[in-house]
Amino acid sequence: MATLSTLQQADIQHFIHPFTDSKTLGEKGTRIIERAEGVYLWDIEGRKLLDGMAGLWCVNVGYGRQSIVDAVSKQMQQLPYYNSFFQCTHPPAIELAKTIAELAPAHMNCVFFTGSGSESNDTNLRMVRRYWDLKGQPTKKTIISRDNAYHGSTVAGASLGGMSGMHKQGDLPIPGIVHIAQPYWYGEGGDLTPEAFGLQAAQALEAKILELGEENVAAFIAEPFQGAGGVIIPPSTYWPEIKRILAKYDVLLILDEVISGFGRTGCWFAAEYFDLKPDLISIAKGMTSGYVPMGGVIIADRIAEVIKNQCGEFTHGYTYSGHPVAAAAALENIRIIVQEKLVEKVATETAPYFQSRLQQLAEHPLVGEVRGIGLVAAIELVKDKSLRQRFNSDIGVGTWCRDLCIEHGLVMRSVGDTMIISPPLTISLAQVDELIEKAIKALNDTYAKCMVYK
Ligand code: PMP
Numbered sequence: 001m002a003t004l005s006t007l008q009q010a011d012i013q014h015f016i017h018p019f020t021d022s023k024t025l026g027e028k029g030t031r032i033i034e035r036a037e038g039v040y041l042w043d044i045e046g047r048k049l050l051d052g053m054a055g056l057w058c059v060n061v062g063y064g065r066q067s068i069v070d071a072v073s074k075q076m077q078q079l080p081y082y083n084s085f086f087q088c089t090h091p092p093a094i095e096l097a098k099t100i101a102e103l104a105p106a107h108m109n110c111v112f113f114t115g116s117g118s119e120s121n122d123t124n125l126r127m128v129r130r131y132w133d134l135k136g137q138p139t140k141k142t143i144i145s146r147d148n149a150y151h152g153s154t155v156a157g158a159s160l161g162g163m164s165g166m167h168k169q170g171d172l173p174i175p176g177i178v179h180i181a182q183p184y185w186y187g188e189g190g191d192l193t194p195e196a197f198g199l200q201a202a203q204a205l206e207a208k209i210l211e212l213g214e215e216n217v218a219a220f221i222a223e224p225f226q227g228a229g230g231v232i233i234p235p236s237t238y239w240p241e242i243k244r245i246l247a248k249y250d251v252l253l254i255l256d257e258v259i260s261g262f263g264r265t266g267c268w269f270a271a272e273y274f275d276l277k278p279d280l281i282s283i284a285k286g287m288t289s290g291y292v293p294m295g296g297v298i299i300a301d302r303i304a305e306v307i308k309n310q311c312g313e314f315t316h317g318y319t320y321s322g323h324p325v326a327a328a329a330a331l332e333n334i335r336i337i338v339q340e341k342l343v344e345k346v347a348t349e350t351a352p353y354f355q356s357r358l359q360q361l362a363e364h365p366l367v368g369e370v371r372g373i374g375l376v377a378a379i380e381l382v383k384d385k386s387l388r389q390r391f392n393s394d395i396g397v398g399t400w401c402r403d404l405c406i407e408h409g410l411v412m413r414s415v416g417d418t419m420i421i422s423p424p425l426t427i428s429l430a431q432v433d434e435l436i437e438k439a440i441k442a443l444n445d446t447y448a449k450c451m452v453y454k
Contacts, residue, residue, distance in 0.1 A: 008029055011030050012025065012026045012030070018153075036064060037063050037064040038062050038064060038426065039063075039427050040063070041063075047409070048409060049409050049411050050423075050431065050434060050435055051411045051424065052411050052423050052435055053411050053421070054423055054424045054425075055290050056285070057259045057285055057286075058284075058286055058288075058289060059289050059290050059424050060285075060286040060289045060333070060337065060425045061426060062289075062424040062425075062426040065289070065332075067332055067335075067336065068289070068329050068333060068336075069291075071328045071329060071331065072291070072325055074328070075324055075325050075327075075328035079324050080324070080325060081324065081325070082324060084113075085317060089322075090322075090324050092325075092327035092331060093113060093323075093327045095331060096113075096322070096327040096331055097110070097113075099331060099334055100296070100298060100334075101298075103268045103334070104281065104298045105269065105272065107277065107301055108298045109301055110298070110299040110301075110308075111296050111297065111299065112296060112297045113296045113318075113321040113322035114284070114296055114318055114321060115293055115320045115323070115326075116152070116293055116294075117151075117152050117256075117285065117295050118151075118156075118295075119154065119157075119295055120256075120282035120295040120296060121151045121152050121156060121157045121221070121256065122154050123297050124219075124221065124254045124280050125156045127280065127297065127303065127314075128218045128219045128252050128254065128303075130314065131218075131303050131306055131307065134306050134311060137215065140215060140216060141176055141216065142177070142216050142218060143176065143221055144178055144180060144205060144208055144212075144217060144220045144221070144251075145160050145162055145177060145178070145220075145221045146162050146179055146180055146182045147162040147164075147181055148162050148184070148226060148230075149161050149162040149163075149179075149182070149222065149223060149226060149229060150162075150223070150226065150227060156174065158170070158173075159173030159177045160173075160177055160221055162179045162182070163228075163229075178208065180201075180204040180205055180207075182232060183201035183202070183234035183235060184226075186369050186380055186388065187230075194237075195235055195236065195237045198235025198237035198241070199237045202237070202239075202241035203245075205220060209249050214249040217249065219252035219254050219279070219280075220242070220246060220254070221256060222254075222256065223257075223260065224239075224255060224257065224270035224271070224274050225260065225270070225376070227376070228415065230378055230415040230420060231378035231418070231420045231422075232378070233372070239275070243277075252279040252280070252303075253276065253280075254279065254280045254281075254282065255280070255282070256281075257271070257281050258284045258295070259286075259422070260273075261283045261285070261286055262337065263286065263342055263343040263374075264346075264374050264422070265346075265373055265376070266347030266351050266373075266374045267343065269281060273373070278300065279300045280298070280303065282295070282296075282297055283295060287333070288326060288329045289333045292323075292326040292329040292330075293326065294323065294327070294330055340426075343425075346374055350425070350428075350429070350432070351374045351375055353432055354372075354375055354377070357436045358377050358379075358421075361436070361439060361440065361443065364443050365447060366381050366443055366446060367379055367380065367443065368380040368381070368382035368385050368388055369388075375422065375423060375425055376420075376421070377420070377422075378419065379418070379419040381401060381443075382417070383450075383453065383454065390416075391453055392453070393417070395450075395453060397417045398418065398419060400446050400450075401414060401419055401443065402414040404441075404442040404445045405439065405442040407442070408438040408442050408445075410438035410439060419439075421435070421439075
C-alpha cells in the first residue's frame with residue numbers, strides 16, 4: 001500500500017497542480033485528502049476538517065450523497081456516453097435542460113451544455129458575437145469586464161477575467177475584451193460612502209461604452225458578487241445603475257453564476273437576489289455539486305430565438321456537452337436541493353444565522369470588515385481597523401491564517417489578506433457554531449503571530 005511519503009513524492013514528481021507554485025509546493029509538501037462526508041473532509045493522516053469552502057465553492061449538497069452515486073452508476077450502465085451532435089440527443093440532457101429552464105428566471109428557457117465554467121464563458125463570447133452578427137450589428141463585438149473578475153482559465157475565460165497575474169502569463173487578454181474598475185468599496189472606496197462609490201464604479205461602465213462607441217460593445221460580463229476576487233459584494237447602488245446603463249446602450253448582460261447559482265445566495269440564482277434580467281447566465285459547480293464536471297449557459301429567449309431560428313449551424317460545441325452521466329448527476333443533485341428545500345433553508349434559516357454569527361468576528365482586533373450574503377462571506381484581515389490599512393503583502397498574513405485554520409480543523413481560503421468562506425448549503429446551525437469557534441481560534445493565533453508587525 002502506498003505510504004504518505006511515497007504518494008507525496010509521486011505527486012511532486014508527476015502532477016502539475018492548478019494555480020500552484022510547484023517549487024514551493026515541493027518544499028512545503030502536499031496535504032492529501034482521502035475521503036469526505038457531509039461537510040467534513042479527512043486527510044490521509046486521519047485529520048478531520050470542516051470544509052468551509054465546499055470544495056471549490058461547488059459541493060452545495062455536501063459530500064457522501066449515495067443517491068447521486070446511484071444515479072451516476074445507473075446512467076453509466078445504461079448509456080455512459082453519447083453526443084448531442086448530428087440530430088441525436090438523450091433523455092438525461094433533455095430532462096436537465098427542461099429542469100434548469102423551470103428553475104431559471106422566467107425569460108430564460110434554453111440551455112447550452114459545457115464541461116466547466118471556463119467553457120461556459122467561452123461559449124458566451126462566441127454566442128454574443130454571433131447574436132449581434134445575426135441582428136445586423138456586426139461591429140458590436142467588444143466585451144467589457146472588470147478588474148479582478150474571475151471567469152475561468154481558458155484563453156477566453158482568462159481574458160474575460162480581470163486577474164493581472166493571469167494576464168501576465170500567455171499574453172492576455174485577447175483583443176476585443178476590456179476591463180473597468182471593480183466595485184470593491186473596502187479596498188478601493190477611499191473616503192466615499194459605499195453608496196457613492198457603488199455609483200461611481202457603475203458609471204465607469206457608461207464611460208467605457210461612450211469611449212468605445214455603443215455600436216462596438218456586445219456585452220458586459222460580471223459575477224453578481226466577485227468570488228475568487230475575494231467575495232466582493234457590490235454596494236447597493238451598483239447593480240441598479242448598471243441595469244440602467246445596459247438598457248440605455250443595448251448592451252447584453254452575461255451574469256457569471258458559476259459560484260452563485262444553485263442556491264448559494266438563498267435564491268436559485270443570484271439574478272433573483274439582485275433583481276437582474278441577464279441575457280446569458282454561466283453555470284457550473286453547484287449544478288452537479290462537483291460530483292461530476294459539468295457546466296452550461298442559460299439563454300434568454302431573445303438570444304435563443306435568434307440562435308435557433310436565424311443562425312443556421314451554430315459552429316460551437318464540446319464532446320461532453322450534455323454528457324449523460326454528468327446530466328444524471330445534475331438531475332439528482334437538483335432533486336436533492338428541491339426535496340430538502342435547501343434554497344429556502346439557506347434563505348430563512350442558515351444564512352441569517354451564519355451571517356449574524358460571522359458579524360461577531362468583526363469585533364476581533366485583526367478584522368477590518370466582515371461582509372457576506374447567503375452562505376458566502378469574506379473577512380478582511382488588517383493592520384489598522386480604523387484606517388482600513390493592510391499589512392505589507394509580503395508578510396502573507398492571509399496564508400498564515402489559512403494554515404492556522406487547518407491546524408484548528410477548518411478549511412478557509414485566503415485571497416491576499418481576505419479570508420473567504422463558502423460552506424456546503426447543508427451546513428447545520430451547530431456546524432456554523434463549530435466553524436465560527438475554529439475561525440476565532442485561527443484569528444487569535446494569527447493575531448499573536450502578527451504582533452511584531454503592528
Ligand atoms: N466563473 C466563475 C465565477 C468562477 O468562480 C469559476 C471557477 N472558480 C469559473 C468561472 C471557471 O470555472 P471552471 O473552473 O469550472 O472552468
